[in-house]
Amino acid sequence: MNIGSQRDAAVVRTCVGCRRRASASQLLRVVVQRSEGSQNRLVPDPQRRxxxxxxxxxHDTNCLDQAVRKRAFTRALRIEGTVDVAAVRALVESESAERPTPAHEAGMDRMKTTR
Structure with a gap:
């Protein structure tokens, strides 16, 4: 029994693009790699390490496009200036070709919050 996978399944995060909640294992973690120039680079962190x-x-280009358009990465990561999303876009596009339609787009989103 792998305890780490049980813990990850219980962790819920919010997509910065579509603002829907999902388990951490269904989302791609992105961190910023700071550069001395004016542009910061976003780096995918699929292992969350x-x-x-x-x-x-x-793992969807629509969510990535929404996040870029809303400047959600700069807010979420608390950075200023522009960000280079090329590395993240390349990974998401390669994965979206391999993956079926995401559950949140297919109308099967089960991660609803109750208040």
């Missing part, structure tokens, strides 16, 4: 503040996004 890199240090620093992270933001989460679905």
């Amino acid at each position: 890199l240090s620093g503040r992270g933001a989460h996004v679905h």
